[in-house]
Amino acid sequence: MAESVKVAVRCRPFNSREKARNAKLIIDMNGNTTTISDPEAPNEEPRKFNFDYSYWSHDGYTVPATDDGYLEASNKKYCDQKRVFEDLGRGVLANAWQGYNSCLFAYGQTGSGKSYSMVGYGENKGIVPIFCDKIFQEIDQKKSEGTKAEYEVSYSMLEIYNEQVRDLLNPASKKKGGLKIREHPKKGFYVESLRQTPVQSYVEIQARMDEGVRNRTVAATQMNATSSRAHTIMSIIFTQKSVNDAGQEMAKTSVANLVDLAGSERAESTGATGDRLKEGAAINQSLSSLGNVISALADKSKGKNVKVPFRDSALTKLLKNALGGNSKTIMVAALSPADINYDETLSTLRYADRAKQIKTIAVVNEDPTEKLIRELKEENARLMDAIKAGGIVAAAPSDQETAGMTEEEKDRLKQEMEEEMAARLSDNEKEMEEMKKTWEDKLRQAQASNVGDDSERAKKEARKNTPHLFNLNIDPALSGMIVHILAPGTYNVGSDKAENKPQIVLNGLSIQKEHAVITNEGGKAFIEKVSPMAKLLVNGDPITSKMELDHNDRVMFGSNHLYVFKHPALKKADPKKYGVVTYEMAQQEIAEKNGFDMSSKKTGEDLLLQEELVEMIPMVEEANAISEELDRKVKFEIVVMSPKARGLAHGRTEVCVKLRNLQNELEYIWSRDKFVRRKYLMQEMYENFADGSDWQLPEEKDPFTEPLNTNIQIGVVNVYLQSMAYMIETRESLEISDYRGKQQGLLDVEIIPCDDKGKELTEADDVFVDDPKDLISRCVNFVIKIKTVTGVPNRFKDIYCNYKMYLESEENKTDCKDSAGMSDFAFRKFYNFQVATSQLVDYLQNGMLTISVWGRQEPKTSSRTKNLNTAQIMMSETLAKGSSSASVATMETAVDSNKVAHHFQLAIFKKKQERMEMKMNQMKKMLEVAERNGKERIQTEVIKQLLIASNNQIADKIIARIPKDQGGGTSSNGGGHAPKGETSSSVCTIM
Ligand SMILES: Nc1ncnc2c1ncn2[C@@H]1O[C@H](COP(=O)(O)OP(=O)(O)OP(=O)(O)O)[C@@H](O)[C@H]1O
Incomplete structure (x- = not known):
């Protein structure tokens, strides 16, 4: 019978950032209803949504004694982890026993509490670990009752990042382009050669989960990929084998897919600003496809005939069963309680609202084992026949599948199906083999993998007493997942390309073969860099000579391997001296050492800016490291720009990125969104390079370049309009200021009062008013003239200006002049306000007209950098500047409006x-x-x-x-x- 997807929403407590910004609570819950108030319209009725469950976990709990202690409800409204499990997890467990597939997925913006509900933190275990614990308890219970059935539990864990599937339990299998997703006629989509590890106890499955998270951390650190961009799918495959009354061996298999989705906000920034490379940037193709699939399924459940685009992304292929077929499915939407996240939270609620309309039909997956084998044999025979007959017919997609596709898409689909058909043959063979394998085989495997657990335990023990490095990651769940124990001795740190394999292998960008060396001698630990090219920071400072490490020192190898050094003995000797070190602290320290003021008033905008810097600095470092590695001859720098510097009248100060071409000195400013999107493509390019595949891209797709004819903003001119409020003309030569506030030339601008026909008035006409208020209700006419531009650096060509006046929706644009010099734009526009309102007069009296000056840059050839590669140029610049890090971000300040002439x-x-x-x-x-x-x-x-x-x-x-x-x-x-x-x-x- 068709069953609706069950939807639960859950609202977490304020986090420290929200508290620091005095965030207001905008969510409320009553029974199954969740309401959200619009902070911009506090008098409006809050919006209401009904779900299967509305979980209030915002307040009403007792604060535990330790950080990871259990949050116990202190009133009835509060919903703790146990209740969530009882409502949601229990059902998944029951499904598993009955042979139904289930899927539980968590949706929500980064930091909204997805992992908290799914996996949990400390004592507050989430649905997944409780589920695992219970399933083994129940198996043990059955066994103790003397059941003859056999139970097999296997676990797999994969990650989808950048549309590529990675096996988190078998990172060595890292295939170019990730693991392949195939389609089986019965089982649906599945991941080829994904490791399914048999597990026999809760402890064992826990160890496998930890292993998966560790592998995820290593991969994320290596690529400096933010983990919140990846989707993790944990699958628990539960098989019950029994012999039925007719003596047949029966196998009942159920799969519980537990999906922790990537932060939802990323999907939206994908389509943000107009960048020519937007199409290629699949920042989160999977998440946007999931949205489309959910919408289509919701429409379908209302009786509409729509095509559901499951094939559009890796995630939707793998969730096809969960959403469109044989599965009982639950969605947990995680909500932030804070007003500052209103837009994101509202969109999460809408998403959840749509999801609850989806219906699935779950069936029990029970078949006799021989039947399964027989079916596979039959299918193989069919496939062989089809292949002998040319393959094409069997692999042709149906008309329904190709409806609305272009010829090219049809061909691609057909080709995919043919490939799949061939692969399925061998898959089926393998599967039959698997089925015949005995339980003992699996047992042996499981025992072998236990060895790893023992060494993990030993490591944990060692951490208590021995100096060690402990990783820090932007995702708190991944911090501390990588630990390098530093027992007395010498430890080389370097990449796996080194001739003698280093004791501490770090891979990825800007890690040298022989990067650094750490020694632990006589209870003291020292660090020193080996290669002169190695980037090594301790507490944000570059290390040039051997230095002793103190407990809690922050160590950055390359551009993204961030660790904190722990020395338990030093800590024990003086516990008060040391506090807690977090990822944010370590990144802020690096930002400060790079000249950013991170200590100023931590309110609203400052905090946002600070957060953006902490997020962007490592990304810019990484982009530079990729540029070095691929010798792209470009360098990125962070610039902090006020709205005025960006030519805007309103808005907030933002972090932007400057791209500088090291060969021809051309510069472009990218918005944060554009940079993030481009960096994503750079990363893809680098991965292809590292894989040894074809990585070069044609210029129009290259994320490192801007076309030569791109117009850039040379600077802005701010014209105060106050004189017009008194009907006095302005004729000025005004400074064109670039984003640094540096003068880039002069622009002659005139604003002249005129009559209602546009005839300019002179002093003799005496239209002067004593008090601007006298203009209200009168007819106000003037012309704006943009005349000559002078002094603009001669690398700029094709110069033009644009601006928008009071209430204008369209931009006014001057003609284009070949070059600066004395070019006269001869631009004139007549403004005729029949009845001046008080708003207009206020605008004239207090407002400002911002004119942006644009141009195209002519490349220069620099002999200085001619025979140098990117790394050498960057190094020589760093030395010349005497500054700390290769991507020293320059703190560029905004144009100061007060400086403008009055x-x-x-x-x-x-x-x-x-x-x-x-x-x-x-x-x-x-x-x-x-x-x-x-x-x-x-x-x-x-x-x-x-x-x-x-x-x-x-x-x-x-x-x-x-x-x-x-x-x-x-x-x-x-x-x-x-x-x-x-x-x-x-x-x-x-x-
Ligand atoms: N219900 C809750 N009760 C108490 N604390 C919570 C709750 N939900 C989330 N938190 C806390 O909020 C923080 C962010 O939660 P979490 O890591 O689960 O977010 P997320 O959505 O998984 O983020 P990401 O997308 O980055 O993985 C964590 O410190 C977590 O402990």
């Missing part, structure tokens, strides 16, 4: 002064006339006016107080920078 304020002031003088002269004349005529009342009135006007004298004094370099003094000096706050407002008060 001299129009002085112009307004002068204009007012002129008016006053005019008025005074008039008054004087009137006074003279009144005196002559003896008119007393007029006389008093004129004297009163004169007194008011004489305040000008005070104003003069104030002008004299304005520092000279800011446009002060009574001279007519018009330029310079008036300070924003005090002076300008005092000028205004006086008037």
Whole structure:
């Protein structure tokens, strides 16, 4: 019978980052209902979603004495790990006994609590370990009751990263392009030669899980891949063999797939900004395909006739059974409680809402063993016949399967099917062999693998007393998974390409064959680098000579092997001296040593920026290491850019990446998203290189390059509009500032009041207003003129400007000029506001027009770098700079808006002064006339006016107080920078 996918959502406590940012709680749960409030619209009714289970794990628990102690419920609302297991895990266990396949997958953004529910931390064991514990307990129970049935449990663990499947229990099998996914007519999609390790006890399966996580850590560190980008599938295959009443041997097999999905937010950033390489970047093809499959299945369950695109990704192929077929399926959607994650959490809730509409039909997988073997034999005979007959017919996809496909896609599918058919023949042979194998065989295998467990135990014991290195990973679940024990002696650290295999083998980018050496002599540990090219940092500082290691020292080998050195004896001697070291701390320290200020006010934006830096610095290091390795002659640097520096009026300061071509000196600034996407492709390129496959890509697909004709932003010009609020013209030569705030030339800009036909007005027309408010409801007209650009470095060609004015949705663009010099854009645009609103006047008075200046760069050839490779150029630059690391990120600051000239304020002031003088002269004349005529009342009135006007004298004094370099003094000096706050407002008060 069709059954709906069961959906549970779970809301975790605030994490430290959310607490530091004073995050607000936006989730609530009541019964099965979950509500979410929009932090931007607090008065709106919260959105409601109903699920099979809504688990509140945000608060209402007693805080345990130790970090990994059990979180016990202190009220009824709180849901602990045991309850989650009882509701969800129990069912999976029952399914396993009944012979049904089950699938439990966890969805949610990075850090939302997926692993917590699935695997758990410390005492808070998740569904998977409790499931494993229970299944063996129940087997033991059956055995003790004298059952004749035989039980086999095997475990497999794989990872899908970048669309490639890796066997986490057999990392040595690392095949080019990953393991192949094949399709079996009955079993559906499966992974070829994936190791299924027989396990006989909870301890054993736990050891295999740890082994899988360790292998995942090694792989992730080697490639500096963030583990939250990978999907992990743990499968527990449970077979019950018994003899039925008719004397037939029966095999009932069920597979429980436990899937910890990659962080969901990554899928969205895939399609972010327009990058020409967007298509190729399968940042998380699998996750977006899963979304499409879920939507299609949800539509299908409503009766729509849609094609479900299971074949689109590795993950959806492997989850086909779980979602579209023979499986009982559960989804756990993990939610962050915080307002700062509103968008992500809402999208998770929507995803979960769609998933609950999916229906699956699970059947018991029970067959006599002989029947299975017979079927395989029959299939093999069919396959052989088909192959003899040319193969094509049997391998042709059905019309239904090819509906809507292009000819090319059809051919590809057909070819895949043919390959599969051939592979299936040998698979079937193997499977039959397997089936015939005895239980004893498996037992022997299992016993052999136990040896590994003993050595693991010994390692754990050694860690307590012996100095050792302990890995740090961005994913806390992977920290501490790799430990190198440093008993007294000498340890070479290097890659597996070294002639004499080093004791500590680290592979991957920027690890030299002979990288470093660590010695443990007389209770002291020392570290020294061996190859001069080796990158080695201790506590963020590059190491040049032998140094002693202290307990808790952070050691970075190459660009991503990060360890913390532990010396239990030193710690014991002075426990107070040492605290806890985390990945974030170690990365922040590296960032600080690279010149980033990580200590400043840790609030909102600063924290976000800091997090981005911690995330980006290792990625930039890695991109540089790949560039060195593949000799791509480009270098990446981090730049921190304010919105103004990016030519935007609003937004926040962001981390961007500058690509610098080391051969022709061309520079491009990439957004964080673009860089992350490109880095992903660089990584793919490097993997192909390391595999010995064809890694070079045509230029249009090469992630390291930008086409030569790419336009880049030379800089921005900020034009204050305040003078227009007084209807005074502006004619200025303004600085073009690049993202560093460095001048890149001058741009002549004019803003001139005009009449409603666009005729420019002169001083004589006297449209000046004393108070900008007087403009409200009036007709305001002016023209913006962009004239000449001068002083732009001559490597820029095809220069043009663009900008957007008040409420404009389209960009205004000037013509393109071949080169700078005295090129006149002769750009003029007339603005005609029939009735000026207070918003417009406010915009003029306080706003700013940002004009971006763009151009194309002409490559230069540098003789300095001509015969050097990338690594040599980078090294020579580092030496020249005398800086710490190869990718020293330069802290580029934003264009400082306060620096921009305020001299129009002085112009307004002068204009007012002129008016006053005019008025005074008039008054004087009137006074003279009144005196002559003896008119007393007029006389008093004129004297009163004169007194008011004489305040000008005070104003003069104030002008004299304005520092000279800011446009002060009574001279007519018009330029310079008036300070924003005090002076300008005092000028205004006086008037
Ligand atoms: N229900 C919960 N109760 C208490 N702590 C939780 C809960 N859920 C998650 N946490 C804590 O939140 C942090 C992040 O959780 P977790 O590692 O499970 O996230 P994740 O979604 O698996 O992240 P990633 O995608 O990076 O693997 C962990 O420190 C975890 O202990």
